[in-house]
Amino acid sequence: xxxxxDAFGGDNAPLEIIKGASLARxxxxxxxxxxxxxxxERCASENGVDISDIEIADVPEVIxxxxxxxxxxxxxxxxxxxxxxxxxxxxxxxxxxxxxxxxALFMGGTFVVKRIKGVKRAALAxxxxxxxxxxxxxxxxxxxxxxxxxxxQFGVMGSVYMKKVMSVDAPRVGLANNGAEPSKGTxxxxxxxxxxxxxxxxxxxxxxxxxxxPYGACDVAVADGFTGNLILKTVEGLAGAMFKMLKGVFYKxxxxxxxxxxxxxxxxxxxDTMDYSKYGGAPIIGxxxxxxxxxxxxxxxxxxxxxxxxxxxxxxxxxxxxxxxxAAAGE
Amino acid sequence: xxxxxDAFGGDNAPLEIIKGASLARxxxxxxxxxxxxxxxERCASENGVDISDIEIADVPEVIxxxxxxxxxxxxxxxxxxxxxxxxxxxxxxxxxxxxxxxxALFMGGTFVVKRIKGVKRAALAxxxxxxxxxxxxxxxxxxxxxxxxxxxQFGVMGSVYMKKVMSVDAPRVGLANNGAEPSKGTxxxxxxxxxxxxxxxxxxxxxxxxxxxPYGACDVAVADGFTGNLILKTVEGLAGAMFKMLKGVFYKxxxxxxxxxxxxxxxxxxxDTMDYSKYGGAPIIGxxxxxxxxxxxxxxxxxxxxxxxxxxxxxxxxxxxxxxxxAAAGE
Numbered sequence: 001x002x003x004x005x006d007a008f009g010g011d012n013a014p015l016e017i018i019k020g021a022s023l024a025r026x027x028x029x030x031x032x033x034x035x036x037x038x039x040x041e042r043c044a045s046e047n048g049v050d051i052s053d054i055e056i057a058d059v060p061e062v063i064x065x066x067x068x069x070x071x072x073x074x075x076x077x078x079x080x081x082x083x084x085x086x087x088x089x090x091x092x093x094x095x096x097x098x099x100x101x102x103x104a105l106f107m108g109g110t111f112v113v114k115r116i117k118g119v120k121r122a123a124l125a126x127x128x129x130x131x132x133x134x135x136x137x138x139x140x141x142x143x144x145x146x147x148x149x150x151x152x153q154f155g156v157m158g159s160v161y162m163k164k165v166m167s168v169d170a171p172r173v174g175l176a177n178n179g180a181e182p183s184k185g186t187x188x189x190x191x192x193x194x195x196x197x198x199x200x201x202x203x204x205x206x207x208x209x210x211x212x213x214p215y216g217a218c219d220v221a222v223a224d225g226f227t228g229n230l231i232l233k234t235v236e237g238l239a240g241a242m243f244k245m246l247k248g249v250f251y252k253x254x255x256x257x258x259x260x261x262x263x264x265x266x267x268x269x270x271x272d273t274m275d276y277s278k279y280g281g282a283p284i285i286g287x288x289x290x291x292x293x294x295x296x297x298x299x300x301x302x303x304x305x306x307x308x309x310x311x312x313x314x315x316x317x318x319x320x321x322x323x324x325x326x327a328a329a330g331e
Numbered sequence: 332x333x334x335x336x337d338a339f340g341g342d343n344a345p346l347e348i349i350k351g352a353s354l355a356r357x358x359x360x361x362x363x364x365x366x367x368x369x370x371x372e373r374c375a376s377e378n379g380v381d382i383s384d385i386e387i388a389d390v391p392e393v394i395x396x397x398x399x400x401x402x403x404x405x406x407x408x409x410x411x412x413x414x415x416x417x418x419x420x421x422x423x424x425x426x427x428x429x430x431x432x433x434x435a436l437f438m439g440g441t442f443v444v445k446r447i448k449g450v451k452r453a454a455l456a457x458x459x460x461x462x463x464x465x466x467x468x469x470x471x472x473x474x475x476x477x478x479x480x481x482x483x484q485f486g487v488m489g490s491v492y493m494k495k496v497m498s499v500d501a502p503r504v505g506l507a508n509n510g511a512e513p514s515k516g517t518x519x520x521x522x523x524x525x526x527x528x529x530x531x532x533x534x535x536x537x538x539x540x541x542x543x544x545p546y547g548a549c550d551v552a553v554a555d556g557f558t559g560n561l562i563l564k565t566v567e568g569l570a571g572a573m574f575k576m577l578k579g580v581f582y583k584x585x586x587x588x589x590x591x592x593x594x595x596x597x598x599x600x601x602x603d604t605m606d607y608s609k610y611g612g613a614p615i616i617g618x619x620x621x622x623x624x625x626x627x628x629x630x631x632x633x634x635x636x637x638x639x640x641x642x643x644x645x646x647x648x649x650x651x652x653x654x655x656x657x658a659a660a661g662e
Contacts, residue, residue, distance in 0.1 A: 130572065131575060131576060141510075144509060144515075144517055145518075178475060178556065178560035178561060178564075179472075179560075184475075185475060186475055186557055187476075189557075209560075209561075209564050209568075210562070210563065210564025210565035210567070210568055211565070211567050211568035211571075213568060214565065214569040214571075215571075215572055225509065226509050226517055227557075227558060227561060229509035229540075229541065230507060230509060230540075230541040230561065230562060231561060231565055232541065233541025233542040233543075234541035234542070234544065234545065234562055235541075235565060237540075237542035237543060237544060237545040238545040238569050239573065240545075241461065241462045241545040242545075242570065244462060245462060245601055245604070245605075246601065249598055249600070249601045250594070252597045256593060256594055256597055258590075259589075259590035259593035259594050260590070262589070262590035263590045263591070266580040266583050267580055269580070270576055270577065270580045273576070274576075
């Protein structure tokens, strides 16, 4: 298996990406870094990172937040991200990891890698820690506006991903809504509720409220991208804010500092359970090959985890099962 | 000033409500409990609660979650909630606190108390703790579907409330959105962004993302009720879930239990800062008189705080300023 990694995506590129790829050699797959060969080699040698058995796909450009998303397959197709996507399209790689701009990666995934036949919209998903484990939120912002049929497909896509990649049996699929009753939400949620409840491929558990999601009310929370983005970011923001406020509690005086020192190892464990990056990155589901959006602030551990995720996903059979599920839908 | 309190709303009625009203006598206003006089008197005497200088508006019925929301001004207008609303409408009370069903209270507020002239939709708001203070989220679920003009008015309503009741100077009004740029969101957010930014009465700071809201990015976060409900409930759920997981950290072993004992007072303080009920209840803004939805699980402290909030709100001049602001809009 060949996994392409965008060496120039994210805030800490290229050093942390190169280090992450170096660490990810432990998964025993052929890795390919995309981007300027000379810069990658200089960065690796200057920082003593061993990339001896990693290939480099040499391209000069980099996609930035200032670029239009379409640049990735137009004027900047010779970019580290554009090349990774092209490698998936023409069979030179089996999966692609990038910490570059989400919009470009999503649009490039849709137009270069292309959707699985029958998939109306690819979706950006995210595995989020919760009480007792984790759940997949799908979509997290790629599709701000959706039709009910897209939400139904997100339910199927999320369910297959959680089953095959995260080993969850019969994943419980919930629809993020402002109340439990089927009549809740806007017309979009009411129609999506009906479609999801009639879909025989999934284990639909009905509407899930914001209050219940962090307690693990479902394994897959379905939302349009606007709603999903606000849920994801609120969870991220509040968890960070609470850790910050907690720090204030610990640093209050000498006694609390000493007590905090005793708790430090278990607190670190707790903080780790709330750390998204251990799950890798955000999978873009519904494309013909796995594309993973690593967080913009990814360090080498996060990149290593995203490569591990890319390997499991490639081996999982998700794409085949989705192709089969949506074959009837045509395109 | 006369403050009506629904003695039979919420999970802990009537005892906690009666106790809360008794505690709230400290604010020096005339309190009126609504509901069955004999039941209120029996409950107070059985539990040794002093209600000697509290009036009772004697009505037999109670609004439950099984009732249609409209029942509050139709077949059950003789209920503890219906009577409180009627008292506002006919001038027998200046503000009303109820921990009963939100839908009935909101609909009753709109049709019995009535909106301020020019207000398109009353809104359910909520003061939520954040890093460095608190912010008002408006709407929190009463108006699942909104037009852009309603979101603009929510911005004005929230701003006036925060200024007059919460003493925030030039409140920063943000629009909850999935990105900072004015082009983000759905058509609703894009249009609302334009209206809010052109409104001279408010200090509009642009879009606010879920990630920034818990850090205090704005004093007023404007959202349609569907989105606002999911933000509010996710914050509630995640805060609760994190405290639950934190407990696991503390109870891990003898050493952590001892350390946790040292931290207990500061942790309690922290938990208190995250406690909504200290702000009272959720104000229904845009009606001709203050109506406060106390949490269904309110205890006597929460009810006492909601009465305090009702007093400040009545004295604040919010209604007059909103009447002036929306006078031009007509009805």
